[in-house]
Amino acid sequence: MVEISPDTPLAAKNIGVRLLQDAPHDFLGNRIPTAHPNPGAYQAADRSRTAAGYLSCPQISNLATMIYKRSTLALAVLSLLAEVDHQQEPGMHPYRMQRLMKDRGKGEVVNVGQRASLYRTIERLHRKALIEVRESSREHNRPERTLYALTDEGRAVWRGWMLDALAAPTREYPEFLAAMAFVPLLEPGEVAEQLEKRRANLATELARLDAQIAASGEWGRLFTLEMECMRATTAAELDWVASVIADLRSGRITWTKEWLAAMAAAHAR
Known part of the structure; x- marks a missing residue:
């Protein structure tokens, strides 16, 4: 078990609270059914653990997956922002995200052909406070350029998505x-x-x-x-x-x- 202490990152605490309050909703705010055979007992157990100040390791690794409905494009956006995070850059604007994914051949696994889809995904991630506007500027008559970066919660969610996507095969319907x-x-x-x-x-x-x-x-x-x-x-x-x-x-x-x-x-x- 992992203890939630005053030193626990705020993002982890926030996700723990959201697990209890918002687990039946996806990251667009829509209600989603739970696959647990006894959701009442499951939530009660979570409340007792949280009240005691503890969350299990599987809970921590799966919190993001349970709270936010992921998509390949949303995962790609968060991953690119995690990359600039690692490189200690201030952020990345949507046009560069799309260009990098195409240049690196990620269009094979992520649908980046439609810029409108990318902007909608960024807007939803921003609305859910997984990313934030780090800088916004405009040069002459060119469109406004907005740099986005991960929030603390966004980093936690990105990690949760990555670990779950690697470990758990998803059911697809080709x-x-x-x-x-x-x-x-x-x-x-x-x-x-x-x-x-x-x-x-x-x-x-x-x-x-x-x-x-x-x-x-x-x-x-x-x-x-x-x-x-x-x-x-x-x-x-x-x-x-x-x-x-x-x-x-x-x-x-x-x-x-x-x-x-x-x-x-x-x-x-």
Whole structure:
């Protein structure tokens, strides 16, 4: 257990208070359901621990995740501001954030194409006091330039998001898997034909990723880890799609309307 003492950073204390008061809300202020089977007991236990002046280590590492709903773009913004924090720079303006993410190839994993989305994310982070305006200036007729920096709470939230994102796989719902769940509604040959197209597209993507990783080789593996992960998942999907195509072509996977009707009738009994 970790004791909350007068020396505990204000940000950690604030997050502890928000855990009790605002846990059912995301960082946009919307109510979110709790996955805990007995939220009343959970919150009561938290209140007793907090009243005693203690929070468990898992609580401290997960506080930010429980209070604020993260997104890849919000995580990227906080990460860039954490970077300038480490470099002891005063802050960073939105245009530089977008440019750095594009120049570093982070557009592969973070959607930074729409500047409006970036500004909306920055506005929400600012509204939740995770970032603050450090400096605002205007030169001649150019647009106003605002430098943003992390608040103490923002640093704590960023760290919580990073640790949780690294440790806990998230449940995603890709469109491709949804389509695969309903392939019996199509003809086997039609499915095989479309998967052949997907196999070609995956092979093209794999070659593109290989070229990207090779071009970044001078920076070392540390700076291409996300690209390596993308390559590994793309290669695994390519192998799997090829195996499904082979089974469709050989007849090991097949179906007819009559067979599906018989299966439905058998399971309805």
